[in-house]
């Protein structure tokens with residue numbers, strides 16, 4: 361190959377495979393007290409590859425939810441640019457964005473009176489016109505999503521009577537029904553027991569979509585995510601494979617605890633063990 365072609369090919373490769381490109385992105389919220397804005401994301405630049413499961417990790421208040429909200433299109437960055445599928449994120453009309461991005465925030469208020477089926481079917485809305493009735497294909501989509509999230513047997517149950525974990529799975533079912541090419545999920549394993557945590561991450565992997573999710577459990581993140589994005593106080597500290605990001609010195613600095621990182625002797629996945637300060641003494 362001609363040497364002069366290489367930079368061009370690398371450039372094309374990265375732009376084709378990146379679903380989001382962030383260029384010096386910052387986000388600040390106006391302060392309620394004295395008008396001084398608080399900077400919650402600072403100068404973030406990275407390309408998020410399409411078709412991968414990407415875990416956003418970092419301590420409380422690091423900016424994980426803020427980054428996910430920003431990727432969903434609201435709020436807009438205070439500085440910098442966000443490109444989605446090769447175009448500025450804010451150039452997409454809202455309906456088109458809703459067809460392409462499904463965002464599951466950390467807190468999803470219950471919807472009193474609606475059945476589980478009706479809540480999941482709300483994922484069809486971005487693809488429907490006013491008063492357009494559901495067809496057989498729509499019903500199959502809803503039932504499949506309820507099946508994938510283990511809720512098919514509860515489809516007629518009132519959604520406001522579900523347990524916390526069931527409600528969380530139902531909101532994921534709604535996001536799956538949306539058929540978006542990108543899922544943005546804020547702590548989707550939060551209320552789930554161990555079996556459902558693994559089931560959910562396995563399901564997300566099997567979708568072959570771009571899934572970007574905030575996760576607190578570093579071991580789950582290491583095991584399932586293709587890439588990890590580590591935030592600290594709104595700054596991007598590392599982005600890459602589990603092996604690249606889960607460096608003991610870095611984790612110890614960011615999470616302010618001594619830590620051991622090892623590989624599982626049989627399966628080879630990365631394991632993170634934080635050591636309580638009393639034991640480390």
Ligand SMILES: Nc1ncnc2c1ncn2[C@@H]1O[C@H](COP(=O)(O)OP(=O)(O)OP(=O)(O)O)[C@@H](O)[C@H]1O
Pocket residue numbers: 389390398400418419420421422423424425426427574
């Ligand atoms: N609407 C808002 N107005 C002002 N400050 C905000 C707002 N939303 C978030 N923040 C602040 O931004 C910072 C980052 O919050 P964010 O929720 O993004 O962190 P996080 O990493 O998701 O935290 P956690 O792990 O606790 O969920 C926090 O200091 C928070 O107080």
